[in-house]
Amino acid sequence: MPPRTSFSDTSFSDTSAFTERAADLDTQDPLAPLREEFLLPAEVRSYLDGNSLGRPTRAAAERLGSFAVDEWGARLIRGWDESWFELPLRLGDRIAALTLGAAPGQTFVGDSTTVILYKLIRAALTAQPDRDEIILDAGNFPTDRYVLEGIARDHGMTLRWIQPDPVDGVGLDDVEALLGERTALVVLSHVEYRSGHLADLPGITAAAHRHGALVLWDLCHSVGSVEIALDTCGVDLAVGCTYKYLNAGPGAPAFGYVAHRHQESLQQPVQGWMGAADPFAMGPAYQPHPGIRRFISGTPPVTGMIAMESMLDLIEKAGMPAIRQKSEALTGFATELVDVLLLPEGVRYSSPRDPAHRGSHITVDHEDFGSVLPQLWKQGVIPDFRPPHGLRLGLSPLSTSFTEVLLGVETIRRVLLDVRDAR
Amino acid sequence: MPPRTSFSDTSFSDTSAFTERAADLDTQDPLAPLREEFLLPAEVRSYLDGNSLGRPTRAAAERLGSFAVDEWGARLIRGWDESWFELPLRLGDRIAALTLGAAPGQTFVGDSTTVILYKLIRAALTAQPDRDEIILDAGNFPTDRYVLEGIARDHGMTLRWIQPDPVDGVGLDDVEALLGERTALVVLSHVEYRSGHLADLPGITAAAHRHGALVLWDLCHSVGSVEIALDTCGVDLAVGCTYKYLNAGPGAPAFGYVAHRHQESLQQPVQGWMGAADPFAMGPAYQPHPGIRRFISGTPPVTGMIAMESMLDLIEKAGMPAIRQKSEALTGFATELVDVLLLPEGVRYSSPRDPAHRGSHITVDHEDFGSVLPQLWKQGVIPDFRPPHGLRLGLSPLSTSFTEVLLGVETIRRVLLDVRDAR
Structure with a gap:
């Protein structure tokens, strides 16, 4: 866990520390170059649903x-x-x-x-x-x-x-x-x-x-x-x-x-x-x-x-231990962001907090998420919706960057506030 | 049935009448233009296995x-x-x-x-x-x-x-x-x-x-x-x-x-x-x-x-009645060719002779067909082999030409004679 207190009352505009941290995590990520092996269309700004449907590799x-x-x-x-x-x-x-x-x-x-x-x-x-x-x-x-x-x-x-x-x-x-x-x-x-x-x-x-x-x-x-x-x-x-x-x-x-x-x-x-x-x-x-x-x-x-073979090539290149390590880092970072950016807005964290006890996705719940989802999709932020009101953030280790996770959670927060304000 | 007697004692070199006939049949075939919608690699000179795996359309x-x-x-x-x-x-x-x-x-x-x-x-x-x-x-x-x-x-x-x-x-x-x-x-x-x-x-x-x-x-x-x-x-x-x-x-x-x-x-x-x-x-x-x-x-x-959709587009364009008609014409022509070119060499015709009682493939049998097959494949003629010694000629109506059928049956005959001579 990061020193959360410094962010707990952070307003949306004060997340620059997170921006820097995400960039650092990406720079230090030994698997980051493999992300370029996937098709990354610009309009998909944050793909958080790799646990439902993984992105295609370029080779595939x-x-x-x-x-x-x-x-x-x-x-x-x-x-x-x-x-x-x-x-x-x-x-x-x-x-x-x-x-x-x-x-x-x-x-x-x-x-x-x-x-x-x-x-x-x-x-x-x-x-x-x-x-x-x-x-x-x-x-x-x-x-x-x-x-x-x-x-x-x-x-x-x-x-x-x-x-x-x-x-x-x-x-x-x-x-x-x-x-x-x-x-x-x-x-x-x-x-x-x-x-x-x-x-x-x-x-x-x-x-x-x-x-x-x-x-x-x-x-x-x-x-x-x-x-x-x-x-x-x-x-x-x-x-x-x-x-x-x-x-x-x-x-x-x-x-x-x-x-x-x-x-x-x-x-x-x-x-x-x-x-x-x-x-x-x-x-x-x-x-x-x-x-x-x-x-x-x-x-x-x-x-x-x-299409299966080219992804197996990438997994072979990275090795499962490094993939698991990145997965834990991604869900860990997402958890930090949720704690600081979403929990204060009434969102609930619905996944195990210990990375050793979870896979590569976390779920957050809020009664408004059903209304939030279409807005997110329009803005190129794509998590998964789980009825009745869960957003599942699936962080596919090889194709997801830390910056992408930050952009996704920030957008969820902004749209959630917009939906609330519109009422 | 065509006037078969005129060909019944034809030797291999005398098949020019068949060549002309195949060309005529192709010219008169209203579905012939649709054949260009398929991938037709030059090295596959005669594909007679559309009943096992159809060719891809270009669109697919x-x-x-x-x-x-x-x-x-x-x-x-x-x-x-x-x-x-x-x-x-x-x-x-x-x-x-x-x-x-x-x-x-x-x-x-x-x-x-x-x-x-x-x-x-x-x-x-x-x-x-x-x-x-x-x-x-x-x-x-x-x-x-x-x-x-x-x-x-x-x-x-x-x-x-x-x-x-x-x-x-x-x-x-x-x-x-x-x-x-x-x-x-x-x-x-x-x-x-x-x-x-x-x-x-x-x-x-x-x-x-x-x-x-x-x-x-x-x-x-x-x-x-x-x-x-x-x-x-x-x-x-x-x-x-x-x-x-x-x-x-x-x-x-x-x-x-x-x-x-x-x-x-x-x-x-x-x-x-x-x-x-x-x-x-x-x-x-x-x-x-x-x-x-x-x-x-x-x-x-x-x-x-x-890949399914583009073939359905072609079927829609042609209509099943015309497809069935061409199928009967193709298997009918193949039957003529088998009668004249293969039966005299000891090949048996193992399909119903009445087109109303058969689908779009015919089977011919000969004890040497197991040895013939690899040679055919090498020469770009691809029928299906059915153990113990059947060659199945599957004539996919939209992607098969009459000329292709002739070339296939001619090649089967030539390779069969080669295999016999080599003994």
Whole structure:
């Protein structure tokens, strides 16, 4: 925390100290040069929604154009043999090595997050036929809860709901209170999509295993911004999004992780040709492909995967430890700014204050934020709105500058005051 | 059929009459100018695999590049509200109107063909809880069979297999022989992926309905090349591919069709936020969105959908009747060429001879085709290989010229003779 008292009664015009500080932080940021690798259109003055949709890299924009001409258009069907058929596993292995702390052969890229959640949850249940409970969290991302509700209904499972603290999220105690010999699976988010709370992945995984349950971690809001060690922690299953901190483009396919030890025993429900031992076998004869490929179902979404590679190049260049360090510095700086510029105006800080316990976004709440948002967008300041009245500031480490954060929070303050004055 | 006798003993060097004829056919082809709308790299001298992966349009190639800059990069998260959220339904309605003979509000674009098959088959079974049989065809595309095997295993259904004629495919009689009061669903392909046989969609649909069963048609190998009338025929469910005759790019998302009358009563298993009445509802409260949207699960694969639009523009310009007419002319010409140039060399014709009974591809078989294929690829002639020894000539109506077909078949003959001579 900075010496906040000196700013606590600061009026809007007195933020020059912050301006200087933001500039210093940018100058000292070893990752700052990588920001130039992204498309940074001038009209987007402050992008605070990298946790929802990451900016494109310049390389991705070029690659998408050349892909259509040089790969799809020129190689045509030969592209499948030459590279596309292996792309879901090659990209999966790269994501695993760079961001998941996972050895090769355990990660694939494929369907949407929702569909992979469905497939892996169903697969997990085949390993535990005598257990009929799934632990989940009422604050988890809606699609996770919706998928689980459908599976529980269709397959006679009982959902055991954690009611987490809205800021501090799901704790180890919350999970331990529900774990038992009936627990088949625990499904939680690594970083909570609203508060940004970072769950105790190692502790909760170990606790579940002590009770003989499996764990599926949703990494959508952590992968690419928080260090993850799936193999070391003995995680069973995971799913994650590539269009947030992996900057792969709107609706880019998600990835799934299945630990080696489970691959041959888990049966996934959506048996498709691309996960078969022989994609063109005749007759009634589905045989799953050995290893992780069996969790793939249909034709890999090649065009949707094209933009992924260039961001992985940048992550490789920076390394996850430096990325996490910058993420903490960004959310730390944003927290300072919120404390000084927004809390005095009645805004509430709705995220964990300890950077070790949060991901790369923070959420602030105010009843007027619904009216503030359209004005912000018009001024090129783009945070995320979370109903009923939260603004989520998602600070994608490689593409966000400290100056951008300051400009964003200053503008939120100014528009909030304008909206109030207009009443 | 043309006067074939005049060519039946023609040697390879005597094909100048064919050259002239191909040129005439191209000159008279009212759709020929549209071929210039596709990327036609010179090294691909004859592309005969449009039924597997359609060529990119020039507009799609440009759009993919500009999409990253002008839409993803500049609009960022605002793109969802501005257009992407509705894209799966807007494109679905366009596909429906232009190619499916279906009214708006019944078609969505989303997951892979395999995943949509899974979701719609599972949904169909919820409508028929007292019926436990599914009719399918042993010659259907592998992923259809694999998906059905998984569902049958997991949900206690019995699969009733049709063993279709390898050339003439599934007939009405084949289906009627298995239909009964236990039949919940019939799952067939409209056009058979090997022989190209065009099934009797209206007759089989009506027969299934007479027995109280639902029908799901796989339109992957027909949509965009064969006229389809889903609404008029009273089809219940359909799924189709967009990377074949809809030229949307490798692994582009598939579409699903659910007739209006079934939408509120069918329950699909992969409940996700994008199919929910409220994508951000709190608590345990999945409510399906009214109408077709409930069949969507996860985040729409926007980048993968971008290339679709420009091909739909061309289909709109040409109209399906003219497209079908050209398709028949192309496969008719290919058939003539095969008869004269390939059958004398021991090649077998493995498709229906009546154009009214086939889609836009034909298959020819020869034991040496496995060895012929790599040579063809090297020479820029690209058919599809279907194990064990079939060459499939897929003639995408808008992007294929008659001259291209001639060049392809001539090259197949020459390489086949070379391979034989080399032994």
